[in-house]
Amino acid sequence: MPKLTVDGEGSFEVPPGKRLVNALEDEAKIDQLHACGGNARCTTCRVQFMNGEPEKMTEAEKQLLAARGLAQPGLRLSCQILCDHDMELKAISRLAGSGRADAGKRPADEITPPPVWTTKQ
Numbered sequence: 505m506p507k508l509t510v511d512g513e514g515s516f517e518v519p520p521g522k523r524l525v526n527a528l529e530d531e532a533k534i535d536q537l538h539a540c541g542g543n544a545r546c547t548t549c550r551v552q553f554m555n556g557e558p559e560k561m562t563e564a565e566k567q568l569l570a571a572r573g574l575a576q577p578g579l580r581l582s583c584q585i586l587c588d589h590d591m592e593l594k595a596i597s598r599l600a601g602s603g604r605a606d607a608g609k610r611p612a613d614e615i616t617p618p619p620v621w622t623t624k625q
């Protein structure tokens with residue numbers, strides 16, 4: 505099973521192929537924000553990779569990061585990533601301290617919108 509390591513929180517076994525945003529909530533027990541419900545519209549699900557950043561990226565993630573000026577090394581949208589290998593990251597966008605009423609609607613089990621895969625370069 506892929507190992508998810510969250511800086512300051514620990515390491516967690518994750519079911520292969522699970523959406524990273526949901527693994528952060530379910531396995532790592534992080535109060536991860538996902539304001540748009542995992543639909544590549546808000547960027548509140550962003551995380552900062554330390555190791556294991558995926559090379560592949562959905563077109564939706566690529567376009568949104570570029571549009572928001574967030575195309576930075578290691579900065580990725582957890583709703584657009586599947587846990588198919590070991591990853592180490594910082595949870596940088598959490599409910600605590602955000603001023604929001606809740607983290608957002610639970611993202612679906614599958615990546616939404618239906619992923620069109622490209623690479624981050």
Ligand code: FES
Pocket residue numbers: 537538539540541542543544545546547548549550581582583584
């Ligand atoms: S972009 Fe909104 S939850 Fe990922």
